[in-house]
Amino acid sequence: EDKVVQSPLSLVVHEGDTVTLNCSYEVTNFRSLLWYKQEKKAPTFLFMLTSSGIEKKSGRLSSILDKKELSSILNITATQTGDSAIYLCATKAGNMLTFGGGTRLMVKP
Amino acid sequence: GAVVSQHPSWVICKSGTSVKIECRSLDFQATTMFWYRQFPKQSLMLMATSNEGSKATYEQGVEKDKFLINHASLTLSTLTVTSAHPEDSSFYICSASGDRSSYEQYFGPGTRLTVT
Numbered sequence: 001e002d003k004v005v006q007s008p009l010s011l012v013v014h015e016g017d018t019v020t021l022n023c024s025y026e027v028t029n030f031r032s033l034l035w036y037k038q039e040k041k042a043p044t045f046l047f048m049l050t051s052s053g054i055e056k057k058s059g060r061l062s063s064i065l066d067k068k069e070l071s072s073i074l075n076i077t078a079t080q081t082g083d084s085a086i087y088l089c090a091t092k093a094g095n096m097l098t099f100g101g102g103t104r105l106m107v108k109p
Numbered sequence: 110g111a112v113v114s115q116h117p118s119w120v121i122c123k124s125g126t127s128v129k130i131e132c133r134s135l136d137f138q139a140t141t142m143f144w145y146r147q148f149p150k151q152s153l154m155l156m157a158t159s160n161e162g163s164k165a166t167y168e169q170g171v172e173k174d175k176f177l178i179n180h181a182s183l184t185l186s187t188l189t190v191t192s193a194h195p196e197d198s199s200f201y202i203c204s205a206s207g208d209r210s211s212y213e214q215y216f217g218p219g220t221r222l223t224v225t
Contacts, residue, residue: 042202042216097214099152
């Protein structure tokens with residue numbers, strides 16, 4: 001059975017801090033790993049990672065995949081209160097996504 | 110970009126009634142649509158995968174007679190919760206992908222169902 005595990009479960013930081021969210025997976029027929037941000041409604045897409053060691057960056061967010069360690073990290077630098085959300089990672093095998101349990105991030109002013 | 114809509118965004122119904130939720134891809138043809146369920150403070154759980162014109166594939170533990178999925182066209186899939194009970198109250202999210210090899214799934218905004 002495919003498994004995706006995220007850590008920590010929740011995190012409280014202050015504005016300006018840098019956070020690192022972790023995602024590890026055990027998936028057969030792995031194709032890619034995706035990161036999403038979920039606020040009040042459906043998840044919004046952040047990154048898709050297919051190749052190991054290549055960092056993807058978007059503003060203050062960046063992510064990298066380590067296929068040897070079967071894991072990925074999502075970094076957020078200079079956090080803002082608007083970054084407060086649940087961050088989900090998901091692996092894609094075939095055409096299906098398996099989601100991790102999410103990390104709930106709260107950024108305090 | 111690819112847009113997926115869901116209707117309604119919020120519904121309250123009485124126990125025993127049925128509720129239909131629509132998922133539409135607005136600017137692309139969705140050969141595959143996925144239905145997820147999310148309980149409060151939990152992650153998304155895949156309920157079923159549907160390909161246009163064929164029967165949906167349900168995940169283990171999901172009752173196919175209770176959660177009827179129809180994917181009759183390339184832009185529309187529906188989820189009908191039959192004989193709803195309070196424990197069916199949840200957030201239901203659909204997503205759609207444009208072709209069988211696409212790496213992207215585009216999510217709808219979700220439907221919050223409350224069964225009283």
